[in-house]
Amino acid sequence: MHAETETSFLINLNQNIGIVHQVCHTYFRRDAAEREDVFQDTMYQLWKSYPQFKGESKFSTWMYKVALNTAITHIRRSTRTPRNEELTEPIPHRPDINERMSREEELHLLHEAIATLTDIDKAIILLHLEDQNYDEIASVTGLTRTNVSVRLVRIKQALKDYLQGNQ
Amino acid sequence: MATSNEIGDVWKEGKACVASPAPLSAKDLQGIISSRVRKELKTVSQFVWAAIVYQIILYSFLAHTFIRHWGDMRIMLLCLAGAAFYVPLTVALLRRVGTLYRRPSEAPGSTVPDVFHKVEGEYARLADFFQFKKRMDWIGVPVSCAIIVLVTFTLFVKGGVEGNPLAGLAVFALWVGMSLTAIHAENKKRFISPLRNLEQVLDDLKNS
Numbered sequence: 001m002h003a004e005t006e007t008s009f010l011i012n013l014n015q016n017i018g019i020v021h022q023v024c025h026t027y028f029r030r031d032a033a034e035r036e037d038v039f040q041d042t043m044y045q046l047w048k049s050y051p052q053f054k055g056e057s058k059f060s061t062w063m064y065k066v067a068l069n070t071a072i073t074h075i076r077r078s079t080r081t082p083r084n085e086e087l088t089e090p091i092p093h094r095p096d097i098n099e100r101m102s103r104e105e106e107l108h109l110l111h112e113a114i115a116t117l118t119d120i121d122k123a124i125i126l127l128h129l130e131d132q133n134y135d136e137i138a139s140v141t142g143l144t145r146t147n148v149s150v151r152l153v154r155i156k157q158a159l160k161d162y163l164q165g166n167q
Numbered sequence: 168m169a170t171s172n173e174i175g176d177v178w179k180e181g182k183a184c185v186a187s188p189a190p191l192s193a194k195d196l197q198g199i200i201s202s203r204v205r206k207e208l209k210t211v212s213q214f215v216w217a218a219i220v221y222q223i224i225l226y227s228f229l230a231h232t233f234i235r236h237w238g239d240m241r242i243m244l245l246c247l248a249g250a251a252f253y254v255p256l257t258v259a260l261l262r263r264v265g266t267l268y269r270r271p272s273e274a275p276g277s278t279v280p281d282v283f284h285k286v287e288g289e290y291a292r293l294a295d296f297f298q299f300k301k302r303m304d305w306i307g308v309p310v311s312c313a314i315i316v317l318v319t320f321t322l323f324v325k326g327g328v329e330g331n332p333l334a335g336l337a338v339f340a341l342w343v344g345m346s347l348t349a350i351h352a353e354n355k356k357r358f359i360s361p362l363r364n365l366e367q368v369l370d371d372l373k374n375s
Contacts, residue, residue: 006193006196010191010192010193010196013191013196014190014191017188017190017191018182018187018188021188022182040199040202040203041203043191043196043199043200043203044199044200044203044204047196047200049279052278052279053279054278056278062279065279065280065281065282066279068282069279069280069282069285072282072285072286072368073285073286073289073365075364076286076289076361076364076365076367076368103177103180103181103184104181104184106177107177107178107180107181110174110177110178110181118368118371119368119371120282120368120371120372121371123282129174129175129178129179139281140281140282141281141282141283141372142280142281142282142283142284142372143283143372156171156174159174160170160171160174163174
């Protein structure tokens with residue numbers, strides 16, 4: 001990569017680096033070592049693919065595409081099964097039924113609910129929560145706009161059911 | 168937290184509470200790139216090693232026997248025939264390994280595929296290589312076992328295979344059985360499970 005391209009890559013990357021952290025956190029929430037590994041792999045894939053980025057889509061959309069591709073294929077090509085993942089992050093105390101949940105606990109519960117979804121559904125809800133529109137979600141996942149909207153309804157319902165059952 | 172809006176609010180508030188990740192410097196990035204290149208090379212070399220280790224054993228055995236029994240035309244021809252049969256298989260295998268590990272993004276002018284096409288591509292490449300490897304194992308394992316048994320019996324057993332057909336057959340069957348068991352375990356870890364996993368994602372994408 002030329003020095004000029006590398007500088008523009010670093011600027012764009014740092015403006016959107018939260019995307020990679022968010023994707024890694026969604027898919028590898030409980031395994032810090034695996035999360036770091038995928039974070040680095042995503043950086044490498046972004047760096048390798050950047051010269052081909054022509055700006056047809058927003059940089060953030062392109063970054064989601066690379067990050068999700070890396071995360072999903074990493075899980076699926078991994079020889080480790082999810083059951084083998086060690087819990088390197090403690091699970092916060094779950095409140096009593098009468099206790100009011102703090103925002104932190106609610107966020108933790110939401111992450112738990114998202115963790116129960118399939119890899120593709122995780123990608124769709126993540127993109128939706130990150131304010132990507134239906135067309136952008138469709139271009140990242142390869143689904144049609146209609147499929148995205150139908151699946152989002154199903155995903156939201158599944159999340160609500162999980163959250164209501166655990167509150 | 169029961170409505171979609173509430174879910175969105177919790178997500179946004181959660182993000183706001185988390186400190187922004189530290190930006191990467193050019194030095195950090197270079198560090199990551201170098202370590203990933205090393206890791207990628209290590210993965211490829213481990214795979215190449217695992218794929219050709221059996222053939223290396225065979226070549227070493229044939230070369231050793233060829234030199235040690237220099238002048239014994241029968242042994243020398245047997246060793247040469249074994250090596251001549253195996254060289255094209257090794258070349259074909261190495262070429263396929265190269266294709267398996269050449270990432271699509273390395274092709275000039277290629278763009279980043281969406282998740283569906285990425286998973287589909289990964290599945291196709293892995294399935295294609297696995298198909299090739301299975302074919303090669305079915306041909307290569309019995310042939311290499313036959314060569315080893317033939318040469319070993321000629322060298323160390325009085326009368327050779329011709330004089331001890333049942334023992335020769337038993338050693339051959341045992342050798343083939345052991346090789347196929349080891350290959351099956353390796354295939355399960357490196358191909359069958361990852362292919363099944365990729366298939367699940369593809370099914371999920373197709374059944375929208």
